[in-house]
Amino acid sequence: MTATARRAGAPDLLYRPGPEVTDGARVQDYLGWLARERGLTLAGWADLRAWSVDRLEDFWESIWHYFGVKAHARYDRVLVERSMPGAQWFTGATLNYAEHCFATADRADSLAVLGYSQTRPPVELTFGELAEQVRRARAGLRRLGVGLGDRVAAYLPNCPETLVAFLATASLGAIWASCAPEFGTPSVVDRFAQIEPKVLLAVAGYTYGDKQIDRRAELAAIRAALPSVEHLVHVPYGPLALDDTLDDAVAWPSLLDAADDPLEFEPVAFDHPLYVLFSSGTTGLPKAIVHCHGGILLEHLKNLGLHWDLRPADRLLWFTTTAWMMWNVGVSSLALGASVVMIDGNPLYPDLREQWRLVERTGATLMGASPGYLMACRREGLRPAAEFDLSRLRQLGVAGSPFPAEGFRWVHEQLGDRVLLNVGSGGTDVCTGLVQASPLQAVWAGEMSGASLGVDAKALDERGNVVVGDLGELVIGAPMPSMPVGFWGDDGSRYAAAYFAEFPGLFRFGDWVRFSEAGTCVITGRSDATLNRGGVRLGTAEFYRALQDIQEVSDSVVVHLEDSAGGMGELILFVVPSEGHRLDDDLRRRLGQQIRSALSPRHVPDQIVEVAAVPYSRTGKKLEVPVKKILRGAAVDAVASPGSLLDPASLDAFAQFALHRQARPR
Structure with a gap:
């Protein structure tokens, strides 16, 4: 059933899966197995999730037996100790x-x-x-x-x-x-x-x-x-x-x-x-x-x-x-x-x-x-x-x-x-x-x-x-x-x-x-690419989300170059215009207004720069950190192997931008 209202301080409930999803689900069978085989009655997902973390050894041992893991030699202990690193699981088992x-x-x-x-x-x-x-x-x-x-x-x-x-x-x-x-x-x-x-x-x-x-x-x-x-x-x-x-x-x-x-x-x-x-x-x-x-x-x-x-x-x-x-x-x-x-x-x-x-x-x-x-x-x-x-x-x-x-x-x-x-x-x-x-x-x-x-x-x-x-x-x-x-x-x-x-x-x-208090979560990007402007921290995913409805932009990458004094630093937005469009002063103004409205005035970029492509790894990750290192003066081959990039030439424009930026009078 689709939700029509939002509780204060809670995320928007979109829907609850129908019976085609829940009826006969394997996790339902697992809950029944825990009740029959372990005498453990859990009211639902929240109880199961809490138990799986609070009783870590019991949970993983139950996974072993519920799914019928075939061992050639039995285990002595499920977990020797909860230390990290160095935790040892199911010692003795083969x-x-x-x-x-x-x-x-x-x-x-x-x-x-x-x-x-x-x-x-x-x-x-x-x-x-x-x-x-x-x-x-x-x-x-x-x-x-x-x-x-x-x-x-x-x-x-x-x-x-x-x-x-x-x-x-x-x-x-x-x-x-x-x-x-x-x-x-x-x-x-x-x-x-x-x-x-x-x-x-x-x-x-x-x-x-x-x-x-x-x-x-x-x-x-x-x-x-x-x-x-x-x-x-x-x-x-x-x-x-x-x-x-x-x-x-x-x-x-x-x-x-x-x-x-x-x-x-x-x-x-x-x-x-x-x-x-x-x-x-x-x-x-x-x-x-x-x-x-x-x-x-x-x-x-x-x-x-x-x-x-x-x-x-x-x-x-x-x-x-x-x-x-x-x-x-x-x-x-x-x-x-x-x-x-x-x-x-x-x-x-x-x-x-x-x-x-x-x-x-x-x-x-x-x-x-x-x-x-x-x-x-x-x-x-x-x-x-x-x-x-x-x-x-x-x-x-x-x-x-x-x-x-x-x-x-x-x-x-x-x-x-x-x-x-x-x-x-x-x-x-x-x-x-x-x-x-x-x-x-x-x-x-x-x-x-x-x-x-x-x-x-x-x-x-x-x-x-x-x-x-x-x-x-x-x-x-x-x-x-x-x-x-x-x-x-x-x-x-x-x-x-x-x-x-x-x-x-x-x-x-x-x-x-x-x-959230409801247990849901949002991942906003890599922590080493976080935008921290004047003490207001923002994940890069939130930044890109603010731009997604601007049709003239097909892709973008944002980088924050912090200063040593802990001030505002420099925020640079690189955009790839959509086919048939170019980055002009009007589009720069609209992008700034959108970011100011959707995010905060502190996150309006200091520069908006056009590039031909945004760099991605071969597994589809946007490469914000390598771009940031290049703008700090690192060589392209020092931050990324060409073979790891979807487009090996995609970092070249950032290297050129870094050279021009370093040559500017300060």
Whole structure:
């Protein structure tokens, strides 16, 4: 039911999900299980959320048993102590993440993978077919000498072969890492050189929209820069117009040659490394973040089961590349008995409607999308539910950047109460969502429904006090199983400095957040990009939201250069004019008036500058901090690797602006 009024001091209640979302939801079943098996009766979501944090050990032990985690050796203790860093979970237990992706043996004939690509025709695999390919790939990797603790790196797109290779690697107790093939040579080397892989899997090329991309030259340079690589495995995938071969490589079909080896799963300790994820690398060498078998398994069972409501026969469709943590999260749908839809190519080709077409074609029950994509659909007047059969869709996940209230309202207008709008935020550091919705929560316009189960998320002011109703640093106050084991090759000092230096004992996430008294929250951007003008702090997302209805502006990035005396500093707004428009004095005046009215007089920019493009990382993050460093005098190559950028030339205009700014008389 849509809300028509707003309580004083509370966010706008947009709607409560209808019975199509709540009836039969997995979290409802979990509440019933707690009552039957644990004698714990909880009144609803608020009680469950509080219990999951207050009784942390009991909560995670219940997740272990409710989802039927298969252990080869029993655990001694759930959590040795609640200290951070250094928390130890389920000590003594041995298990294997990959084994749980085939735990639903009765679903051998059900679809596990649907692969859609602009490079080749669709591919479908049942759970049985997937298991057989993993069995063969596992035997092939063993023939190449891969074993416990070895690293396998992939320069591969989001296709079924990548999934097969990952599960085969994990089954051996080897350690996985991947980069999307659109990454340039320096970015790939910066990542893979840290972990010294024994085997490298790669494609020779791919198709992006209507463009054929040849990556053989880049791959040759990558291989030359990785002396640890003993074997290159070529996955046939390239466009037909290219010579889809790689010199001195093991062919994927030969890796999968018939073998009698059974599909087995190496039992490893709970905290044994599963894969290494890499930070964006826009502000230095990417952090090589190590995630473990047990932590990822438990967190993803909880997240995909109780928040995303995935069940057997469901299908998850979320556009991602192999360089983003959403690829790793999507794979875990298999552990819930659900299917994963793997999409490779240009997500906007041939037009904005393609993602909705795929939802209809695949019968997806959960679709993931970026705020930018949904707002573009809104601007273009798309009517997804009227144009496509979305009858199986139960949840729309939104993540990647702040989502304005207007986007919430548009989604609800299009999809109604029967589809849960789950807007969330998390990150590579924990490989999950920290704040999001669930089938039992209401949806509030412009705000995320609250902290995830088992996540002690809160906002702290500069003195370390918890704040409600005001912006503060997002921190996690208690350990999570999916917190990193550490950074690869680190003695612990870099890891501690990254998350625990500012607030000892608390995991500082780096986002700027405001929690309401109702528990909802708004993330307004990275805390190191916050606009602090004369003591009035403002998140960058709030700034961009004030400009979203000015049609002459297609994109923008704002930077605040603080002064050492703690005064107003200099606030600079860079805008990309919409097609057919330019930044003139009239538009500057209108932008200033809009910001003054919507935000505050203190946040009217000192300068408004036209640029051709706003810089983004390849995972869609707007790069405010690198721009800020360039304006402070840093060189472009010191703040961002070109291969980590969506458009490698997008920072050049800011470097030129910085030069002219420094040359101005003061």
